[in-house]
Amino acid sequence: MPESTKMNKPDVKIVILGDMNVGKTSLLHRYTERKFKDTISTVGGAFFLKQWGPYNISIWDTAGREQFHGLGSMYCRGAAAVILTYDVTNWQSYAELEDRFLSLTDTANPDCIFAIVGNKADLTDSDAHVADPEGGQGDGSKALAPPTGPAPPAALQVPKQVNREDAMALYARVLRYKDLEEKACLPAGRMCFETSAKTGYNVDALFESLFDMVLPAILKRRNNSRDSTVDLNTLRTHRRTKAGCCD
Ligand SMILES: Nc1nc2c(ncn2[C@@H]2O[C@H](COP(=O)(O)OP(=O)(O)OP(=O)(O)O)[C@@H](O)[C@H]2O)c(=O)[nH]1
Numbered sequence: 476m477p478e479s480t481k482m483n484k485p486d487v488k489i490v491i492l493g494d495m496n497v498g499k500t501s502l503l504h505r506y507t508e509r510k511f512k513d514t515i516s517t518v519g520g521a522f523f524l525k526q527w528g529p530y531n532i533s534i535w536d537t538a539g540r541e542q543f544h545g546l547g548s549m550y551c552r553g554a555a556a557v558i559l560t561y562d563v564t565n566w567q568s569y570a571e572l573e574d575r576f577l578s579l580t581d582t583a584n585p586d587c588i589f590a591i592v593g594n595k596a597d598l599t600d601s602d603a604h605v606a607d608p609e610g611g612q613g614d615g616s617k618a619l620a621p622p623t624g625p626a627p628p629a630a631l632q633v634p635k636q637v638n639r640e641d642a643m644a645l646y647a648r649v650l651r652y653k654d655l656e657e658k659a660c661l662p663a664g665r666m667c668f669e670t671s672a673k674t675g676y677n678v679d680a681l682f683e684s685l686f687d688m689v690l691p692a693i694l695k696r697r698n699n700s701r702d703s704t705v706d707l708n709t710l711r712t713h714r715r716t717k718a719g720c721c722d
């Protein structure tokens with residue numbers, strides 16, 4: 476049975492946002508199916524459930540197309556983590572994150588975690604052209620990802636328009652937008668990733684470090700709901716006592 480059909484209610488939610496064509500769906504395919512396959516532009520949104528230890532994590536893929544923009548804040552409602560994705564060869568896709576997508580995260584959890592992800596690193600970076608040697612099966616087991624051949628000659632590489640420093644600067648601005656103290660948050664170095672859905676470069680590292688980072692949010696939610704649970708036995712005894720006027 477596929478992993479996604481035997482799952483229960485999700486404990487926590489992660490949302491992938493970003494402009495159309497940056498590779499959001501491809502990142503999710505790469506992680507869940509260990510493949511880079513043809514995609515069609517996402518309509519609305521779709522989600523995948525991942526079991527991580529005893530917890531169920533839902534990962535929401537959203538549509539980057541302008542016409543679906545209004546749905547973004549709905550998908551972000553209650554999110555414990557948001558992945559802001561751009562294409563490293565496209566400056567506009569980076570600029571759009573702040574102009575168009577950041578405000579959608581107003582509905583996320585107050586302690587939501589943000590990751591900034593520059594995808595399509597294989598187009599610019601020969602390291603990213605090599606399949607991720609840590610590539611796992613998506614279930615925690617590790618296997619070598621298929622080789623992807625030699626890196627393209629430098630002349631065929633696309634110029635990189637967005638650098639890691641730009642991503643780290645955006646991370647700092649996101650924290651300011653959220654009114655969060657930089658010192659109290661996870662450091663930019665851990666939250667900015669360059670990935671390639673095509674080769675698998677850094678894809679497991681992205682998703683699996685986020686899964687670990689949202690675990691405290693799950694535990695907090697469980698504790699809160701335990702605190703607000705009413706013990707029916709206590710309540711019944713109390714009611715009976717009151718009704719009988721014996722107290
Ligand atoms: N070279 C390269 N191409 C990629 C990569 N990721 C995605 N692509 C290509 O980029 C195009 C868009 O990929 P999608 O995953 O559909 O993009 P998306 O962000 O989901 O787009 P929307 O659903 O429209 O918001 C496709 O042609 C992919 O094959 C990557 O890491 N490297």
Ligand SMILES: [Mg+2]
Pocket residue numbers: 499500501514515516517536537538539
């Ligand atoms: Mg898509």
